[in-house]
Amino acid sequence: MNIFENISLKKYNTFGINVNARFLVEISSKLELINFLQLKEFSFFKKIIIGGGSNILLTKNFDGVVIKINISGMNVIEEDNDFVIIEAGAGVIWDELVSFCVDKNYGGVENLSFIPGTCGAAPMQNIGAYGQEIKDSFYSLEGITIDRGESKTFFNDQCHFGYRDSIFKNDLKNKFIITSIKLKLKKNPIVNFSYSSIKSELEKKKILNPTIKEIRKIIYGIRMSKLPDPAKIGNAGSFFKNPIITKDKLLQLQKIFPGIIFYPADENKIKLAAGWLIEQCGWKGKKIGNVGVHSEQALVLVNYGNASGDEILNLSAEIKKSVKDNFGVELKEEINIFY
DSSP states (O other), X not given: OEEEEEEEOGGGSTTOOOOEEEEEEEXXXXXXXXXXXXXXXXXXXXXXXXXXXXXXXXXSOEEEEXXXXXXXXXXXXXXXXXEEEEEEETTSBHHHHHHHHHHTTOBSSGGGTTOOSBTTHHHHHTOEETTEEGGGTEEEEEEEETTTOOEEEEEGGGSOOBTTBOGGGTTTTTTEEEEEEEXXXXXXXXXXXXXHHHHHHHHHHTOSSOOHHHHHHHHHHHHHHHSOOTTTSEEEEEOBOOOEEEHHHHHHHHHHOTTOOEEEOSSSEEEEOHHHHXXXXXXXXXXXXXXXXXXXXTTEXXXXXXXXXXXXXXHHHHHHHHHHHHHSOOOOBSSEEEO
């Protein structure tokens, strides 16, 4: 356990926002976390939990304790002829887990390749990409309640998974700390290449029956061509969720915007491509002072220099207003904002 006082969080968030925390504690095991939560000198401070800092926006100094989870370890804990259950510490880099699974030909997370962040953050966000979400292969997780320091297990149906959402972003936000997750993966993978961008790359490469390794490689190429490297330019990936609308609303929009991009969400709902909406409003590649919208992916807001969290937040508010005014659709943030 490492405890720091009055520390800059700039290197702990991929936006590169320079705000300070009263305290930051790095936790390397479940026991360390339990012991820390029992320390009376920190019991009255507010607490927030971070992993890789890749899905957060910090807007001001935090007069409390930032808990950074660094719990490591990946193990196969159960298997049969068809499935394998893998446990990973909450501090494990998500893509390291995906790489391990793909190398072993364990299917279910290959489409989630190269998503930044840690394993502990993945179920909080119910991360998803290219037709997969973590809930599809999620088995359970373990963690500690902040107020009582008690260990608790959540199984899939107890997590209230939704589109980029879970109980850990709502009722249990900053009340529960995830220490490990378990995934149930297929030993005989069913490859998902339903997304048009993946299909297009497979056709170019003349691959008819792709393996999960080939899918991972294709997704790497797509992501590298569209998304900026946080090590080079501050960003937190997709800033907004794709909005969900009714089929009737879609029909109204198609009369005015016949080229609108959409995907089925469920029987009665449609998911619009937020990036397309933002681009149609003229934001793609636009720069305002220290902040802007990425030139290759309109969903990504970037810090071009020494931007404050408020500058990012103000830009996002202007984008939301444009989309609302032009399409009558409300965008919602995908990232976690700390005001």
